[in-house]
Each structure stands twice: as structure tokens, then as C-alpha cells.
Amino acid sequence: MDERSELVSICGAEPLSLETALAPCPQFSAATKCETCRLRALSFCGAIDPGELDVLDALSTPMAFKGRSMLFEQGADADAVYNITAGVAMLSKVLPDLRRQVIGFALPGDFLGLALNQKNVFSVEAVTPLEACRFQREAFSDFLDARPPTMRRLYSKASYELTLAQDQIVVLGRNSAEERLASFLIGFRNRWMRVNGNRLYVALPMRRQDMADFLGLRLETVSRVMSRLVRQKLIAIVPDGVRLLDVARLEELAAH
Amino acid sequence: MDERSELVSICGAEPLSLETALAPCPQFSAATKCETCRLRALSFCGAIDPGELDVLDALSTPMAFKGRSMLFEQGADADAVYNITAGVAMLSKVLPDLRRQVIGFALPGDFLGLALNQKNVFSVEAVTPLEACRFQREAFSDFLDARPPTMRRLYSKASYELTLAQDQIVVLGRNSAEERLASFLIGFRNRWMRVNGNRLYVALPMRRQDMADFLGLRLETVSRVMSRLVRQKLIAIVPDGVRLLDVARLEELAAH
DNA sequence: CGTTGGGTTGATCGACCTCAATAAAAGTGG
DNA sequence: CCACTTTTATTGAGGTCGATCAACCCAACG
Numbered sequence: 001m002d003e004r005s006e007l008v009s010i011c012g013a014e015p016l017s018l019e020t021a022l023a024p025c026p027q028f029s030a031a032t033k034c035e036t037c038r039l040r041a042l043s044f045c046g047a048i049d050p051g052e053l054d055v056l057d058a059l060s061t062p063m064a065f066k067g068r069s070m071l072f073e074q075g076a077d078a079d080a081v082y083n084i085t086a087g088v089a090m091l092s093k094v095l096p097d098l099r100r101q102v103i104g105f106a107l108p109g110d111f112l113g114l115a116l117n118q119k120n121v122f123s124v125e126a127v128t129p130l131e132a133c134r135f136q137r138e139a140f141s142d143f144l145d146a147r148p149p150t151m152r153r154l155y156s157k158a159s160y161e162l163t164l165a166q167d168q169i170v171v172l173g174r175n176s177a178e179e180r181l182a183s184f185l186i187g188f189r190n191r192w193m194r195v196n197g198n199r200l201y202v203a204l205p206m207r208r209q210d211m212a213d214f215l216g217l218r219l220e221t222v223s224r225v226m227s228r229l230v231r232q233k234l235i236a237i238v239p240d241g242v243r244l245l246d247v248a249r250l251e252e253l254a255a256h
Numbered sequence: 257m258d259e260r261s262e263l264v265s266i267c268g269a270e271p272l273s274l275e276t277a278l279a280p281c282p283q284f285s286a287a288t289k290c291e292t293c294r295l296r297a298l299s300f301c302g303a304i305d306p307g308e309l310d311v312l313d314a315l316s317t318p319m320a321f322k323g324r325s326m327l328f329e330q331g332a333d334a335d336a337v338y339n340i341t342a343g344v345a346m347l348s349k350v351l352p353d354l355r356r357q358v359i360g361f362a363l364p365g366d367f368l369g370l371a372l373n374q375k376n377v378f379s380v381e382a383v384t385p386l387e388a389c390r391f392q393r394e395a396f397s398d399f400l401d402a403r404p405p406t407m408r409r410l411y412s413k414a415s416y417e418l419t420l421a422q423d424q425i426v427v428l429g430r431n432s433a434e435e436r437l438a439s440f441l442i443g444f445r446n447r448w449m450r451v452n453g454n455r456l457y458v459a460l461p462m463r464r465q466d467m468a469d470f471l472g473l474r475l476e477t478v479s480r481v482m483s484r485l486v487r488q489k490l491i492a493i494v495p496d497g498v499r500l501l502d503v504a505r506l507e508e509l510a511a512h
Numbered sequence: 513c514g515t516t517g518g519g520t521t522g523a524t525c526g527a528c529c530t531c532a533a534t535a536a537a538a539g540t541g542g
Numbered sequence: 543c544c545a546c547t548t549t550t551a552t553t554g555a556g557g558t559c560g561a562t563c564a565a566c567c568c569a570a571c572g
Binding site: 093095096097099100101103114115116117121122144145148151152154155158159160161162163165166168169170172173174213214215216255 | 349351352353355356357359370371372373377378400401404407408410411414415416417418419421422424425426428429430469470471472511
Binding site: 482 | 549552553
């Protein structure tokens with residue numbers, strides 16, 4: 001194992017380019033610039049005056065994480081916040097007896113650490129290889145106080161997350177296993193469509209267990225219900241995801 | 257039926273004092289002033305410079321609602337936002353087939369309309385007689401843009417609501433009926449303690465059906481589990497609420 | 513080519529739901 | 543203030559959906 005892969009295994013993150021490999025573990029010099037970032041329109045940083053992007057660049061540290069590595073852990077000090085630029089992350093909480101609930105999935109453009117709390121109230125794990133801009137929490141908070149339009153944008157993101165969470169409360173409180181699956185597939189597809197317009201193929205990089213923990217079900221139930229949806233010709237299971245065969249019927253099941 | 261009570265029956269709201277009775281229905285002249293408001297410390301308005309409170313007074317319309325009247329309805333235009341000053345409100349969503357999920361309960365100091373959406377995504381109903389400051393949404397939004405510290409405060413409130421919603425996701429996804437009840441009683445008590453310090457008596461002004469719809473259970477299950485908690489001597493059912501007999505054990509059940 | 517991790521399917525069980533009856537409380541009108 | 547109705551809460555008996563326990567499949571990988 002060479003020095004670089006050792007670094008990777010320790011912090012779960014890897015540099016964006018070989019040139020930065022020897023920098024101290026979580027500190028990588030910027031390989032990308034905000035100016036050229038294709039995700040800016042979707043992210044909180046879309047509210048920033050283009051002339052001021054270099055200020056943000058100075059605060060931001062681009063990072064890359066391997067699939068299944070942890071970005072941060074529930075209960076640990078929240079020293080940083082992240083803006084996801086590529087890949088999928090999974091937010092989860094674990095009860096004292098190890099029951100796990102997945103709170104949500106974060107996609108490119110999503111922000112981790114909206115609450116700016118001192119301690120993380122959930123864990124975040126990369127589901128796929130993942131790229132994100134990292135900011136020191138304190139410095140980022142100061143930056144926000146000086147930029148009301150950016151704070152407003154982040155406030156909007158928080159509001160949106162709140163409505164997503166409330167929708168999930170409805171799903172968990174009142175939907176059957178089949179409705180939960182449909183709601184997850186449609187919801188995940190709709191959020192991906194903002195990033196990548198594909199309407200019928202839904203990539204599912206997470207495991208059945210992760211879906212189960214998100215939907216308040218057991219993985220066997222997820223597997224069974226998926227099979228049932230296939231038998232009903234609502235979906236087809238394809239490598240690394242599903243193809244939606246009857247979106248109308250699925251949306252009806254997902255019901256809003 | 258006199259003119260005043262007719263007004264009340266039409267809009268579900270009543271003026272705070274007899275003097276304002278003849279004003280047009282949702283427009284009541286201010287009976288209270290921000291300066292003398294005891295709830296300011298708990299509310300978003302706590303971030304406002306005392307010298308500027310008259311600006312807020314000008315925007316605010318104090319209102320009173322009868323128990324079980326609607327503040328606003330899911331799907332309707334969100335023309336106003338509210339800051340609750342007394343009483344308890346209930347936020348809920350209804351599915352097309354009339355299944356209902358209660359999203360949460362709002363207490364004095366809580367803000368309704370954090371998302372500042374054009375349409376309401378849930379309904380809000382007064383559970384008890386309720387007092388609230390009403391603001392025109394547009395005007396309020398402009399006010400926020402001009403007062404970054406107030407926006408920050410509201411952002412904090414949104415973040416807090418988000419963590420509450422995420423906690424409820426865990427409850428609905430992974431907790432048994434008994435754990436849900438315990439979590440509700442402890443959570444509701446803890447939130448009331450911020451307003452009114454009582455530690456052992458928990459007022460439950462909502463119906464069993466409301467609790468059931470909040471906890472993703474049927475009202476019969478709520479009733480049965482409450483009886484079981486009484487048999488286990490964890491609570492005692494008293495008029496309009498419960499007395500907590502074994503807080504430690506309840507907190508353990510509620511698990512966090 | 514055995515091992516390992518993830519996924520599917522089957523058989524059984526149990527927590528909560530459903531339907532139903534009763535009890536208690538809160539309104540309502542005389 | 544008291545009959546009467548209506549609403550809300552409790553309790554019981556039986557049914558169901560998803561959980562549990564277990565076997566098996568399959569692809570990746572050393």
C-alpha cells in the first residue's frame with residue numbers, strides 16, 4: 001500500500017488529482033474553480049455575485065470521497081459543511097440499539113450542514129464516489145452573515161429540505177410498503193432530473209438495505225415489493241437501477 | 257347571532273378585544289404591541305433591534321382563533337404568515353383518499369409559513385383557542401430581505417424545524433407504538449417547558465385521533481398504549497392531559 | 513474455485529389494524 | 543338543571559401486512 005492509498009484509507013477521502021496527493025489529509029489544494037463549476041446554478045453558490053466568486057474559492061476546499069466512506073459522523077464536532085458537486089450521499093441516524101433510519105439522500109447541488117450546528121445530528125456516507133466543496137463551518141457562517149442573498153438562498157434550501165422531510169413523514173406515517181417504494185422511485189427520479197434529465201431510467205446506487213432503512217421497511221420487504229412492481233409491469237430491474245415502465249401508475253401510488 | 261359572532265363564524269377568527277369587533281373580518285387593529293410582548297424572546301422577532309419594533313408593529317395584525325378553526329388550508333394561496341403568541345396549532349396533510357398525517361404541533365413562539373411558499377403545502381388548525389400575529393407574506397418577505405439578523409433568526413427556526421422533522425422520521429420509521437407515544441409525550445413536554453416550565457404535567461389539548469395521525473397509528477392503538485403506560489405506572493391520565501410518573505423510563509423508551 | 517456480500521424467495525409469526533360494542537364526556541334545548 | 547343527542551375515548555375479538563428466520567442464488571474477487 002503506497003502512501004497515497006494509506007491517506008485515503010485513513011480519512012475516506014481522496015484528492016481530486018495526483019498533484020495534490022502529498023498534501024496533509026483533509027487539505028487538498030483546489031483542483032477546480034467556482035467560476036467554471038457547472039453545478040453553481042443548482043447550488044447555494046448560485047446567489048453569489050460572479051465578481052465575488054474568488055472569495056468563495058478561497059474558503060472552499062474541493063474534496064473527493066470513495067464510495068461507502070463517511071463524510072462525517074453523528075455526534076462528532078461539526079467542523080465543516082459541504083456542498084456536493086458529484087455523486088450521491090446518504091444521511092442517517094442510528095438509535096442506541098443500532099436500529100438505523102436513513103433521513104435522506106443528497107445529490108449534486110445539495111448542501112450538507114444546513115443547520116450549522118456545533119455537533120452533527122446525523123451521519124453522512126458517500127453512496128457512490130463523491131465530490132464536494134468543503135468549508136470550515138465558522139468561516140462559512142461568517143461568510144453568510146456578510147452576504148444576505150446567499151443566506152437567503154441557503155434558507156430556501158433549508159425550507160425545501162423541510163418540505164421534503166415533511167413529505168417523508170407522510171410516507172412513513174400513512175403509506176403501505178408498495179406506496180413507499182413508488183414514492184421513493186418517483187421522488188428520487190424527480191430530484192435527479194434537476195441534475196440529469198433522464199426520465200425513465202432511475203439509477204439506484206444504494207443497497208436494498210439503505211432503501212429499506214429510508215422507507216421504514218426490512219430489506220426483504222423492499223426486495224419482495226420490487227419484484228411485485230416488476231410483475232405488475234410498473235418497473236423493470238436493470239443493472240444498477242430500474243427502468244420506469246408506467247410512470248402514471250407509479251405517481252398515482254406515490255400520491256400527493 | 258350578533259354581527260360579531262357572525263364574523264367569527266365566517267373566518268374562524270375573532271378579534272382580541274371588543275373594541276375591534278366592527279373592523280372588517282381579517283383586519284383587526286392591534287390590541288397588543290411588540291414592545292410589551294412577553295413571547296418576543298422565544299419568537300423570530302427576538303432578533304429585531306428594540307428601536308425598530310414599531311416597524312414590525314406596523315406590519316403585524318394580532319389575531320385570535322377559536323379552537324378547531326382553520327388558520328389556513330393545504331393548497332390555498334399563502335397570502336399570510338403567522339407568529340403564534342398563545343395556544344397550540346396542528347399542521348397536517350391529507351392524501352387524496354383522505355388519509356391524514358399530522359406533520360407537527362406549533363406552540364407559542366413558533367412561526368407558521370417558514371418556507372414562504374406561494375401555496376400552502378399543509379393545513380393549519382387551531383387545537384386550542386389561539387392568538388397569533390399575522391403578516392402579509394409579500395410584505396414580510398421584503399422586511400426579511402432588509403433585516404439580515406431577522407432572516408438569520410428565521411433560518412435558525414427553519415433549521416430547528418428540520419431537525420424536529422428528521423427526528424419524527426426516525427420515530428415513524430423505526431419506533432414501536434409504545435416508543436412513539438413515549439417520544440411524543442417527552443417531546444411535547446420538552447417543547448412546552450420552553451414556554452411554561454411545568455415538568456411533570458403535560459397538557460394534551462389535541463384528540464386521540466390527532467395524536468394517532470401524528471404518530472402514524474390508529475386512535476385505538478393510541479388509546480390502548482396509553483392504558484398500557486398507565487398500567488406500567490409510567491404515566492397517569494388526568495383531565496386534559498397526563499402526568500409523567502417515570503420520566504427516566506419514558507425518556508429511555510423515547511430513545512435518542 | 514471457494515469465499516464473501518448482496519439480492520431474492522419461502523414459511524411462519526406478531527404488532528398493529530379493523531370492525532364492533534360500550535363507556536364516558538361534552539354539548540343542546542327545554 | 544336535567545333528559546337527550548353527539549362526540550370522544552376505551553376495550554374486545556379477529557384479520558392482515560410486514561417482520562422474522564432461513565434457504566438459496568448469483569456475481570465479484572482473491
